[in-house]
Amino acid sequence: MSRERSRHDEMLDAIDEAEAREEEEEKEAVYRRPQQPRDPAQVYSVRVPADRLGQLREIAQREGLSTSTLVRHLVIDGIERRLSARNEIDELRERVVQLESDMIEHKKDYETRSDEAVEKMMGAMSALKRDDR
Numbered sequence: 063m064s065r066e067r068s069r070h071d072e073m074l075d076a077i078d079e080a081e082a083r084e085e086e087e088e089k090e091a092v093y094r095r096p097q098q099p100r101d102p103a104q105v106y107s108v109r110v111p112a113d114r115l116g117q118l119r120e121i122a123q124r125e126g127l128s129t130s131t132l133v134r135h136l137v138i139d140g141i142e143r144r145l146s147a148r149n150e151i152d153e154l155r156e157r158v159v160q161l162e163s164d165m166i167e168h169k170k171d172y173e174t175r176s177d178e179a180v181e182k183m184m185g186a187m188s189a190l191k192r193d194d195r
């Protein structure tokens with residue numbers, strides 16, 4: 063029985079030593095939270111005509127970029143230009159609607175003044191006719 067007990071004690075000692083080493087390693091280890099990408103991206107495959115691919119490579123090399131980075135920049139710039147153009151078109155539409163509304167209002171004002179002027183002229187002509195009699 064002492065033999066079994068001593069094996070049992072050896073096993074417990076080995077477990078204690080392993081746990082102590084693990085605790086020491088954990089104390090020494092610096093925990094770093096995995097960083098998530100700032101702006102998660104997704105891979106998207108694009109077919110590019112061979113002659114344009116050569117041009118892309120030349121431009122990328124001149125600008126010190128990889129071809130992939132250049133394509134990504136071009137796509138993003140194109141999206142931003144389209145969105146910007148769409149915003150400008152929306153603003154122009156709003157201005158056109160406002161101008162149309164202003165024109166209608168001015169036309170009504172002009173018609174009202176014209177009607178008043180015509181009435182004054184008619185009144186003046188009537189007065190002249192009366193005076194002539």
